[in-house]
Amino acid sequence: MLDELTEKLEKALKKITGQGKITESNISETLREIRRVLLDADVNYKVAKDFIEKVKEKSLGQEVINSVTPGQLITKIIYDELVELLGNQSSELEVNPNGLTTIMLIGLQGSGKTTFSAKLAKYLKNKKQNVLLVAADVYRPAARSQLKILGSQINVPVFSIDESNDPVTISVESLKYAKENGLNTVIIDTAGRLHVDDEMMIEAAKIKERVKPTQTLFVVDSMTGQDAVNSAKAFHEKVDFDGVVLTKMDGDSRGGCILSIRAIVDRPVKFVSLGEKLDSLELFYPDRMASRILGKGDIVSLVEKAQAQFDEKEAEDLEKKFRENKFDLDDFLKQIKMIKKMGSLKSLLGMIPGIGSQIKNADVDDKQLIVVESIIQSMTKQERANPKILNGSRRKRIARGSGNTIQDVNRLIKQFEQMQQMMKMLNKNSGKFNLPNMKNFRIN
Amino acid sequence: MNIFKNLLKETFAKTKDNIKSSIKSIFGDTKINFEDLEEILLKSDFGLEFTEQIINELKKTSNFNDEKDFNNSLKYLLLNKINKNNSNADLDINKLTIIQIFGVNGSGKTTTIGKLTNYYISKGFKILIASCDTFRAAANEQLKKWATLNETKIIEDFSKDPASVAFEAVKTAKNEKYNLLFIDTAGRLHTNKNLMLELQKIDNVITKSIDENILKLNWLIVDGNSGQNANKQYEEFSKFVKIDGLIITKLDGTSKGGSVFQIAVNNNKPILFLGIGEKKDNLVKFNPEDYINSLLE
Ligand SMILES: Nc1nc2c(ncn2[C@@H]2O[C@H](COP(=O)(O)OP(=O)(O)O)[C@@H](O)[C@H]2O)c(=O)[nH]1
Ligand SMILES: [Mg+2]
Numbered sequence: 001m002l003d004e005l006t007e008k009l010e011k012a013l014k015k016i017t018g019q020g021k022i023t024e025s026n027i028s029e030t031l032r033e034i035r036r037v038l039l040d041a042d043v044n045y046k047v048a049k050d051f052i053e054k055v056k057e058k059s060l061g062q063e064v065i066n067s068v069t070p071g072q073l074i075t076k077i078i079y080d081e082l083v084e085l086l087g088n089q090s091s092e093l094e095v096n097p098n099g100l101t102t103i104m105l106i107g108l109q110g111s112g113k114t115t116f117s118a119k120l121a122k123y124l125k126n127k128k129q130n131v132l133l134v135a136a137d138v139y140r141p142a143a144r145s146q147l148k149i150l151g152s153q154i155n156v157p158v159f160s161i162d163e164s165n166d167p168v169t170i171s172v173e174s175l176k177y178a179k180e181n182g183l184n185t186v187i188i189d190t191a192g193r194l195h196v197d198d199e200m201m202i203e204a205a206k207i208k209e210r211v212k213p214t215q216t217l218f219v220v221d222s223m224t225g226q227d228a229v230n231s232a233k234a235f236h237e238k239v240d241f242d243g244v245v246l247t248k249m250d251g252d253s254r255g256g257c258i259l260s261i262r263a264i265v266d267r268p269v270k271f272v273s274l275g276e277k278l279d280s281l282e283l284f285y286p287d288r289m290a291s292r293i294l295g296k297g298d299i300v301s302l303v304e305k306a307q308a309q310f311d312e313k314e315a316e317d318l319e320k321k322f323r324e325n326k327f328d329l330d331d332f333l334k335q336i337k338m339i340k341k342m343g344s345l346k347s348l349l350g351m352i353p354g355i356g357s358q359i360k361n362a363d364v365d366d367k368q369l370i371v372v373e374s375i376i377q378s379m380t381k382q383e384r385a386n387p388k389i390l391n392g393s394r395r396k397r398i399a400r401g402s403g404n405t406i407q408d409v410n411r412l413i414k415q416f417e418q419m420q421q422m423m424k425m426l427n428k429n430s431g432k433f434n435l436p437n438m439k440n441f442r443i444n
Numbered sequence: 445m446n447i448f449k450n451l452l453k454e455t456f457a458k459t460k461d462n463i464k465s466s467i468k469s470i471f472g473d474t475k476i477n478f479e480d481l482e483e484i485l486l487k488s489d490f491g492l493e494f495t496e497q498i499i500n501e502l503k504k505t506s507n508f509n510d511e512k513d514f515n516n517s518l519k520y521l522l523l524n525k526i527n528k529n530n531s532n533a534d535l536d537i538n539k540l541t542i543i544q545i546f547g548v549n550g551s552g553k554t555t556t557i558g559k560l561t562n563y564y565i566s567k568g569f570k571i572l573i574a575s576c577d578t579f580r581a582a583a584n585e586q587l588k589k590w591a592t593l594n595e596t597k598i599i600e601d602f603s604k605d606p607a608s609v610a611f612e613a614v615k616t617a618k619n620e621k622y623n624l625l626f627i628d629t630a631g632r633l634h635t636n637k638n639l640m641l642e643l644q645k646i647d648n649v650i651t652k653s654i655d656e657n658i659l660k661l662n663w664l665i666v667d668g669n670s671g672q673n674a675n676k677q678y679e680e681f682s683k684f685v686k687i688d689g690l691i692i693t694k695l696d697g698t699s700k701g702g703s704v705f706q707i708a709v710n711n712n713k714p715i716l717f718l719g720i721g722e723k724k725d726n727l728v729k730f731n732p733e734d735y736i737n738s739l740l741e
Contacts, residue, residue, distance in 0.1 A: 039486065040491070040492060040672055041672075042671030044487075045487050108694075108697070109550070109552075109694060110551060110667060111550065139722070140586070141590065142582040142583075142585035142588075142589060143582075145581070145585050146583075146586075149581035149582055153581075194694075194696060194697045196696075221550065221669070223548070223669075223670045223671065223673040223677075224670065225670055225672065225699065225703060226487050226489050226699075227697065227698055227699035228669075230699075231698070248633065251548070251633040252676055254672075254673070276549070
């Protein structure tokens with residue numbers, strides 16, 4: 001399935017397909033389209049601008065190598081750049097190995113701190129930690145009760161001094177309480193505050209100074225718009241934090257604000273919170289986030305395809321085998337595995353620029369891939385390398401071993417032979433050719 | 445009204461200076477740089493499509509000689525686009541009005557009800573509040589604290605589902621001659637079908653239990669920090685319940701609420717109030733002229 005966005009990109013990319021080199025003029029439309037994608041995803045204006053500039057720099061003058069279209073090349077550059085900006089790998093929460101681990105949560109009002117603190121408590125409790133939740137939001141009506149109720153739902157004690165209106169005292173006292181009661185992890189839920197509220201920002205800094213948290217986490221609503229840069233910058237400068245938590249990710253926000261935040265503050269994203277159930281917590285995966293920002297996976301599939309094509313060594317190997325007519329069933333299996341890794345066959349076909357819109361309604365059966373895979377896997381090494389030896393009794397054995405009919409096996413072998421035939425012809429016609437396009441994989 | 449104006453002006457002082465100096469610099473080159481204007485609008489969460497539309501129209505409709513001209517054209521254009529009908533917020537005290545408040549989690553629904561109650565009490569209304577957020581821990585208690593602060597009665601029943609509480613509240617409001625009933629609902633993401641259906645159910649129950657003497661309104665609360673996802677919030681919520689008006693919260697920070705402005709324009713819906721803090725009087729009635737002036741003057 002293609003959405004509007006992919007179609008637009010396809011159109012933009014078409015202009016540069018078939019041109020050998022990436023130039024300023026042949027990528028300008030693509031870059032404009034990418035800019036639109038980023039802005040629609042709420043990436044900050046300035047961050048998007050810098051990002052596009054960087055991608056442009058990296059793309060210009062690049063030779064478009066064999067088997068990759070310029071469009072694919074740019075998409076790959078964009079994706080890689082995005083993943084890098086998002087922080088390359090997922091980053092775990094740091095703990096204090098011998099002593100008290102303290103985690104302080106800060107953020108704007110309504111960003112989801114209290115819900116997240118309970119989720120984190122549950123997560124750490126499941127990791128055999130003895131957790132204490134601390135109710136340090138003394139401002140919002142009933143904030144303390146909310147935490148107490150959540151704590152009781154997950155069987156985690158909640159520390160609160162109901163008669164105190166001083167979050168600093170409450171936080172400091174909670175550490176004593178934890179030590180006295182054999183608890184090793186303290187999660188401090190502070191009140192939401194605006195980054196322009198000096199008094200409140202100083203208060204947060206004070207709590208931090210007194211508690212000296214192992215980790216301070218900045219909790220951000222994933223639906224945040226352009227202003228994310230301002231709040232993140234202020235929280236970073238006035239309080240500082242070790243990591244970011246992205247909440248309400250069960251919605252359909254594209255979450256571009258995280259790109260803005262990462263561009264402003266070099267702090268990793270530690271958790272993603274999705275849903276109101278107390279176990280809906282995930283670690284952060286930059287590649288998934290990149291996909292989300294680019295939009296619903298369509299462009300990403302394009303990117304993945306580009307990346308697969310980028311496995312140049314493998315591509316060269318295979319090309320050599322084709323050319324020398326040494327392509328065997330083992331190589332065929334390798335290719336099928338590659339296709340499977342990239343997602344469903346139909347969606348994959350849909351992503352290929354140019355043919356995407358044509359096969360929108362074509363009937364492509366992914367199950368066939370599994371059949372083919374299982375059949376080849378039931379063959380011996382010898383048989384895979386030299387299908388000619390596959391006589392009747394071997395075929396029967398393979399059919400039984402793979403749980404398919406003998407007709408399935410016959411069909412596969414016939415198709416493979418046809419493919420080899422085709423390769424031979426192609427080799428004769430042109431001295432050089434690209435990796436077989438997915439179009440050639442007619443499985444039925 | 446003057447206090448409100450000042451409050452609003454203060455709130456937007458930063459934005460104003462920003463835009464002012466940007467426009468100054470635009471005219472520094474004597475040539476109008478629409479790229480700068482684009483940046484200003486984008487940064488305020490107006491969204492690319494809407495921003496491009498404004499710029500295109502501005503290019504078409506005017507030829508500018510000086511800063512004042514440019515300013516006026518922009519102001520005039522924005523003012524023309526926004527639905528100026530915020531009379532929805534001027535309620536008839538001689539009949540019962542029921543206002544259902546909804547929005548995504550943490551957008552500021554409960555706090556806004558606290559502030560709205562304070563606002564309408566000052567206009568002489570007798571107000572009842574229904575606590576239909578039976579989901580969030582201690583939500584009831586939070587609303588109750590606001591009710592105590594405002595000295596209003598609250599209908600609550602933990603053991604019942606939200607629709608039943610709403611039904612109960614409507615009955616009480618009718619019997620005890622209230623002028624205004626606020627229904628506080630649980631925050632819900634617009635992508636959660638079940639919760640959206642629950643909201644629809646509350647809505648239906650209320651609609652069924654009223655007659656033409658009672659006015660029922662649905663107000664969507666949107667966090668002023670939200671970006672383009674606010675569009676989807678509006679779209680999805682309006683698939684399940686009719687939306688009569690919008691309220692933007694948290695405009696006491698540095699965000700501008702442009703995404704909601706854009707929604708109001710595209711769907712011809714009034715923006716009724718702006719939330720500018722957590723205290724009971726941190727609410728101003730939306731005045732398009734003031735709003736745009738504060739942005740551009
Ligand atoms: N600064 C600021 N905070 C607000 C405003 N409106 C609500 N809040 C805060 O945002 C948080 C969530 O508000 P709440 O009313 O509980 O949201 P609900 O979940 O939609 O009912 C609370 O901490 C409120 O105090 C506002 O206009 N300005
Ligand atoms: Mg609430």
